Amino acid sequence: MHVTVLRLGHRPSRDKRITTHCGLVARALGADNLFYSGIKDSSIEKSIQGVANQWGGPFGIAHVKDWKTLIKEWKGSSLHLTMYGLPIQKKISQIRKIKDLLVIIGGEKVPWEVYQLADLNIGVTNQPHSEVAGLAILLHEYFQGGELDKKFRDSKKVVVPQARGKKVK
Numbered sequence: 001m002h003v004t005v006l007r008l009g010h011r012p013s014r015d016k017r018i019t020t021h022c023g024l025v026a027r028a029l030g031a032d033n034l035f036y037s038g039i040k041d042s043s044i045e046k047s048i049q050g051v052a053n054q055w056g057g058p059f060g061i062a063h064v065k066d067w068k069t070l071i072k073e074w075k076g077s078s079l080h081l082t083m084y085g086l087p088i089q090k091k092i093s094q095i096r097k098i099k100d101l102l103v104i105i106g107g108e109k110v111p112w113e114v115y116q117l118a119d120l121n122i123g124v125t126n127q128p129h130s131e132v133a134g135l136a137i138l139l140h141e142y143f144q145g146g147e148l149d150k151k152f153r154d155s156k157k158v159v160v161p162q163a164r165g166k167k168v169k
Contacts, residue, residue, distance in 0.1 A: 001099055001101075001142075001143075002032050002076070002099065002100050002101070003026075003030060003031040003032055003101045003103060003139065003142065004031065004032060004033040004034070004035065004101070004102050004103070005022065005023075005026045005031050005033070005034045005035070005102075005103045005104075005105060005135065006034075006035045006036070006037070006064070006067060006070060006071070006102055006103065006104045006105070007019055007022050007023075007034060007035070007036040007037070007105055007107060007131075008036075008037050008038070008067060008104065008105065008106050008107050008108070008110060008111075008114065009037060009038040009106065009107035009108035009109075009110075010036045010037065010038035010039055010041060010044075010107055011038055011039060011107065011108060012039055012041045012043075012044075015038075015107050016041065016043070016044060018107070018130075018131070018132065019036055019041070019044050019107070020044050020047055020048060021132045022034065022105060022131060022132055022135060023044065023047075023048040023059075023061055024048065024051060025132055025135050025136050025139070026059075026135060026139070027048070027051065027052060027057075027059040028147075028150075029135075029136060029139035029140060029143070029147045029150075030139050030142075030143050030146075030147035030150060031059075031103070031139060032058070032059065032060065033059065033060040033061065033062070034048065034059075034060070034061045034062075035061075035062055035063070035064045035067075035070060036061070036062075036063055036064070037063070037064050037065070037066075037067040038107060038108070040063040041063075044061075045061050045062075045063070048061045049061060053156070054155070054156050054157050055152060055155050055156075055157050055158075056151075056152025056153055056154055056155030056156075057152060057153060057154060058153065068113065068117065070102075071102065071104065071114070071117045071118070072117065074100075074102045075100055076098060076099060076100025076101055076102060077098045077100070077101060077102070077119045077120070078101075078102040078103075078104060078117065078118045078119045078120070079095065079098075079101060079102065079103050079104065079118060079119065079120045079121075079122055079138075080104040080105075080110075080114055080115060080118035080120070080121045080122070081103060081104065081105050081106075081122055081123070081124065081131065081134045081135065081138060082106070082110065082115070082121050082122070082123055083123050083125065083126050083127060083128060083129065084115075084121065084123060084126070085120070085121035085122040085123035086120070086121065086122055086123065087122075087123060087126070088122050088123065088124050088137070088138065088141060091120065091122055092141050092142070094120075095120070095122070095138075095141075095142060096142060096144070101142070103135065103138060103139075104118055105131040105134065105135055106131055107131070122138070124137040124138060157169070
């Protein structure tokens with residue numbers, strides 16, 4: 001199972017933290033890559049790659065100039081996360097069968113064409129919410145909780161879980 005996330009319409013002045021958080025959530029919860037469109041932002045690429053280098057990987061991040069071509073040429077299935085989509089709880093069985101999944105999440109106003117190009121338009125709720133939250137819920141459902149036990153290769157840092165305090169090896 002391979003999952004790639006496409007974050008649409010990155011605007012550094014407005015979206016730096018959100019796009020970074022999308023990448024961190026994608027990596028931590030089992031996705032393999034993050035592509036982003038909009039304005040190229042080397043600082044988020046360095047930030048996310050730095051986390052992968054310290055905390056383990058592999059995880060890739062790259063800017064794409066043409067998100068339409070990426071979606072059209074995707075070899076697996078594409079899923080657009082939107083509050084207007086079909087309820088995830090009614091489609092998750094179908095989604096879990098997808099072995100090469102492109103998850104599309106918005107930033108700026110999502111162009112109508114995305115709704116048409118995506119194989120599935122899925123909502124984790126039909127209420128306004130963050131794309132970070134939607135992505136986390138989708139990945140958790142897709143991997144059936146198995147992502148919570150994921151081990152990261154080549155990690156230089158590992159958290160030692162504790163009831164109180166912080167411990168990192």
